[in-house]
Amino acid sequence: MNRLGGRVVLVERRLHGEKSLLHELESLAQTIGYTVAGKIEQVRRADPKFQIGAGKAEELARLVKEVGAEKVIFENDLKPVQAYNLAKETGVEVLDKFQLILEVFSQHASTKEAKLQIELARLRYELARAKEKVRLAKLGEQPGFHGLGKYEADVYYEAIRRRVSKIQEELEKVRRSRRLKRLRRRSIGIPTVSLSGYTAAGKSTLFSALSGVEAKVTGSLFTTLSTKIALADFSGRRSLLVDTVGFIDGLPLTLIEAFKSTLEETVFSDLVILVVDCSETLSEVRRKLSYSLSTLHEIGIVSTPIITALNKADLIGEDKAEKVAEKVSDIAPNPVPISALYRINLETLRKTVADNLKDYVKASFELPLTSEALSLISSIRRFSTVRSQTFHEKAVLLEVESTDYFMDKLKGRVEKLGGRMLEAVKI
Template identity: 45%
Template sequence: MNLRDRRVAVVCRLDDESEVDLNELVELCKTAGYEVTHTLVQRRPPHPRYNIGPGRLKELKTAVERHGISKVIFDNEIKPQQEYNVAKELGVEVSTRLKLILEVFSLHASSAEAKLQIKLAELKYELSRAKERVRLAKLGEQPGFHGLGAYEADIYYREIARRINHVSKKLEEVSRRKQLMRFKREESGIPTVALAGYTNAGKSTLFNYLTGGAAEVSPKPFTTLSTRRRLSRIRGRPVYVTDTVGFIKNVPTLLISAFHSTLQEVAYSNLILLLVDSSEPNQTILEKLNVSLMTLRRVGVVNTPLVVVLNKIDLVDRDRLAEIESIIPKAYTTVAISALEGTNVERLEELILRTLDVFLTFEAKLKATHEVMRVLNELHSAGRVYEVKYDGDEVVIRADAPHALAERVRKMCESGNFRVVESALKSAT
């Protein structure tokens, strides 16, 4: 994918004087790997032909040519016919907020179910628009609209309906198998931490910080998008960190199922970090927090430990931070950080390890067999090895390991040669 192909313009047309907030749309563009190089806002009733007025369309055409823009994304709803007219006039693809959100979901969808739900939403959206095409083709209003005559438009419509049927059936099948899949997750014993929160809360920034992703901040947007889940080491202990799909204000109804099943990955984690943007007003913070918690419950998060992370503290002063801390319900553990500057992330890491508490520190004395050497390798990758001492044909290992792995080591030892020792982390804090 050429970087140039990722340049987009965002357009927002409003009927009235209500406030424009394109921040979320721009953030969604960034998440999907686009660079917004032009923004157009217009207040007027929809122009029948182009949705925006012809004058502004001309302006848009100049911007498209000047910046090498390859796609124009509308924040407001736009009729298929208008979409077609604008695309034809500009010579580039025209997209919508809904399609952009679907793209973002696709980047985060890991399960077969989520992928199918996204496909289904895409098809349903296409169907609603195909209806309009059929109507127009029949009216003869748009001869050759998308190259379709009335007959072809009908066939096209029926083809989409057929595919919807097919995907729905597959989805039913997958849902039936889902219960089984749940038990097949991660057998390595390495815990997973999921980052959740609204778009723009700082999930990706914290993800990069925790996983040392500096190398990923390359000029190619796609390199950062390919890995939403990474094996990281927090104070030497391996932990999977997952950057989950963000919550979005007003998820279109058509996309709710796709959103929930994409988010469901959170339910398989051992700890959820719910990020909050501290620079927002109290009411927004609380509203977002409540919607987030409700949504998490809806996708099956019940007993998973959760920490509320107050991010962007570099943007607020001490008093304001104390105020925010006081409005968060006492039931939640909170930690205030700046993911951008790394402030207090150490405290967060300590909290992560303590909450996970799935590592056991032990000392074991074993015969240095090939099998033991293999286990030692595993301890290096899935745990943290503090000391390896050879003594004749025996080896003494002091390490941290996930419970399951430590248990395997225990079974390899003769009785009395395995003992649990005070965790290095616990004794340090």
């Protein structure tokens, strides 16, 4: 990964009673190699000219010069005129949190789909500001506005709009491909369990712990931007486990929309494991839980069962983790304290997932002892749970647990081979 580097000053303006998110902005900046050389905070209403007050803008300009900062990054959304005025005041480029998140995403993007989704989000952001940025650049170019003065506003806007349209077409092809793969997976009858939650909560570590498949784990924010899928066993209930992009407070709708094809894997899953870092302060755990749940609701998770995995219990001890579970039980669906890293309490998590997966059946089959039947048994073992297997002289008896849909398909295949279903019971 190519790290950006450089010295930056972070700025946050918030209202009375609002919680500071400057620590998250700092983590984002450090993730891609920025050195945080200074911070400025102000509690007041937004100023139309600078976002912060005029006096604070002067203080910011002095701090930038003192620490040799190359950029200023705001926690707040900035209008083009505010970014322009701040760049003029400080003499350096001024970004907002959305632009920083795009930089982080760009550094971690490894697939064509992720890169296209990031480019779409960036262009949509630019599209909403294009004409105003060109107008401002014509008044005199500032850092972050260089080169725009040579364009006519309508020409620049139209060029971005055409590029947005082209990327949308390419991403629609990806969505169609994903849809086909999802339909093929559903045709097998295996349920899908999605990992979701706040960034850096340990989703990738949990993915590896549950599936046995290695996943990139770095401890930085937004390591996972592309979907990963693997088979996992939840107390005898075989499922496809899916790991997707994490959330962060203030993640703009533009970015969520751009990652629609990736997030659809979560939307169409049979169950969601919401991963939360329970080692943080109770107020942080509740904030991140609330934000993640509201984001899941926003993307279409309404009636899907959710299990809350309170991860990193090893950092605070199991007793304290249990107390955290009690204190968040009013907002956290089915809370289970775990440590993905040290495999603590994963069996409880697996059982809780199994108990909440719907439409499961236990069935008994009799199959003739043929090579085709033995091949079918191998396939059954891969995609479901064989509770017992008894060989007789000319037949084999199986007791299988799987989804209702899978059992219907299996019954047809068994009968084609000259076998039969002996019994089926909903569980």
